[in-house]
Amino acid sequence: MTVTGDGPVTADQVAETAVETASATVETADAKAAEAAEAKTAETVDAKAVEAAGEKAAEAFGPGIDPERLAVCLSVLEELDRLEVDHPDAVRVRRATSHIYRMVKQRRRQERRAAKTAHDRKVTEATATGSARRVDDETAGILPSSRVAEGQIAGILQRPRSCYVCKERYVEVDYFYHQLCPKCAAENRARRDARTDLTGRRALLTGGRAKIGMYIALKLLRDGAHTTITTRFPNDAVRRFKAQPDSDRWIHRLKIVGIDLRDPAQVVALADSVAAEGPLDILINNAAQTVRRSPQAYRELLAAESAPLPAGELPAREVIGAFGSGAVAALPGAGSGALTAQDVTDLALVSGSASLERIQAGTAIDAGGLVPDLHDTNSWVQTVEEVTPVELLEVQLCNSTAPFILISRLRAALAASPARRKYIVNVSAMEGVFNRGYKGAGHPHTNMAKAALNMLTRTSAREMFEKDGILMTSVDTGWITDERPHPDKVRLAAAGFHAPLDLVDGAARVYDPIVRGEAGEDLYGVFLKDYAPGKW
Numbered sequence: 001m002t003v004t005g006d007g008p009v010t011a012d013q014v015a016e017t018a019v020e021t022a023s024a025t026v027e028t029a030d031a032k033a034a035e036a037a038e039a040k041t042a043e044t045v046d047a048k049a050v051e052a053a054g055e056k057a058a059e060a061f062g063p064g065i066d067p068e069r070l071a072v073c074l075s076v077l078e079e080l081d082r083l084e085v086d087h088p089d090a091v092r093v094r095r096a097t098s099h100i101y102r103m104v105k106q107r108r109r110q111e112r113r114a115a116k117t118a119h120d121r122k123v124t125e126a127t128a129t130g131s132a133r134r135v136d137d138e139t140a141g142i143l144p145s146s147r148v149a150e151g152q153i154a155g156i157l158q159r160p161r162s163c164y165v166c167k168e169r170y171v172e173v174d175y176f177y178h179q180l181c182p183k184c185a186a187e188n189r190a191r192r193d194a195r196t197d198l199t200g201r202r203a204l205l206t207g208g209r210a211k212i213g214m215y216i217a218l219k220l221l222r223d224g225a226h227t228t229i230t231t232r233f234p235n236d237a238v239r240r241f242k243a244q245p246d247s248d249r250w251i252h253r254l255k256i257v258g259i260d261l262r263d264p265a266q267v268v269a270l271a272d273s274v275a276a277e278g279p280l281d282i283l284i285n286n287a288a289q290t291v292r293r294s295p296q297a298y299r300e301l302l303a304a305e306s307a308p309l310p311a312g313e314l315p316a317r318e319v320i321g322a323f324g325s326g327a328v329a330a331l332p333g334a335g336s337g338a339l340t341a342q343d344v345t346d347l348a349l350v351s352g353s354a355s356l357e358r359i360q361a362g363t364a365i366d367a368g369g370l371v372p373d374l375h376d377t378n379s380w381v382q383t384v385e386e387v388t389p390v391e392l393l394e395v396q397l398c399n400s401t402a403p404f405i406l407i408s409r410l411r412a413a414l415a416a417s418p419a420r421r422k423y424i425v426n427v428s429a430m431e432g433v434f435n436r437g438y439k440g441a442g443h444p445h446t447n448m449a450k451a452a453l454n455m456l457t458r459t460s461a462r463e464m465f466e467k468d469g470i471l472m473t474s475v476d477t478g479w480i481t482d483e484r485p486h487p488d489k490v491r492l493a494a495a496g497f498h499a500p501l502d503l504v505d506g507a508a509r510v511y512d513p514i515v516r517g518e519a520g521e522d523l524y525g526v527f528l529k530d531y532a533p534g535k536w
Contacts, residue, residue: 236305267401380443
């Protein structure tokens, strides 16, 4: 009740005012009580929610601490808040709990590292060269083509990585190359398909049946050159080249010579045969023995050499010396094959054919057409006292003696070519380079052979160019093949390791001096590493 006016206040008015005031007080008290009840209810609900969440989390993590013991622990920690900081009991508890805190931090760091590793591996496996399917050096079949849109990436790394070529750090991963920065990836992708007109030119390529050699041969043939390749397995070579989708355009310009380059007499006969056919424009010394394989590794290839050849137009063939009849005798204990000849060819031309699953099934074939050796060691990891004299001699004969004989006996045929420039490309490797800060103790015999080949280039290149217009170079194909024993290679591939380049990249590096020479750039007397002159 509100009293207004100037009149006297009666007793009834005073009583009415008192009643109103009391009622308002009661209402206020009731409202506060209701608010308190609501707050208590909310606290109860929150506590139950927290408890439920804790129980749910405990279920997710599995069995935890006994509830009674945990309650005692929490009670002790509450008492700890009431102690002085320097109280002996407080110090003891802090020491005990600091270890737990450190362990939690360490686990969090490990979880973050594991998450980054998993993320980066997923990005890597989206590329062709880093695909989980890639065990051997072949990438064919992983992606439909290496031609991807400019700037396209597989993903962003959470840990920067060093580029295989330029060594700069990068995080954007190219769709094809997992270990090249965007700039180097674009350059390497562009050079993979570099072309030049070789119409009417003659080329001799050693080791042209498989892997890098096969892709070099395809470049020569598709650019118009009449190409002779050498191999120990000529019938497998016929099947490989016949299987190419465009073989009808160039197979009439291909000649396949069966020969064992470890026999100098056969190499001399090859050189004389090539010289007798007229001027030569290109000599590529690609054939090399890196690791001596067991006889069993050749069983499918040897069996395929006796199988019928495919129908249709086939390349010209020649066998030098007694190679044809002595192939099996040269590999005692090789056994017989379980695959068809065409299976061997088809499996060798696609990635993943040497996988652990295929090994277990007994159908594994690597890019060279060989059955993977499952020994836990090979000459790639052997030191000087472990390499056998036979393997030492085979490597020197194939990797340095044969190239020397071919260069010396075919120089006149190269000089006789009317072309502006003639080419000798000696396929080398970083193993033969002296100017390196570190040199491992493994495979000293292959290092020797490549170093000798490099010295041949450095010694004779200038004189051959000045006198006969011959451009002779040594070329590193890049890191394409993991030569370690196959069990190690499979294990490392499963762990995420893959070589940064593939077979086409190696072939493109070998072909590059010819493409540039035809464009007017004379490269000779140099060791080419990643398309640029490097140190010897």
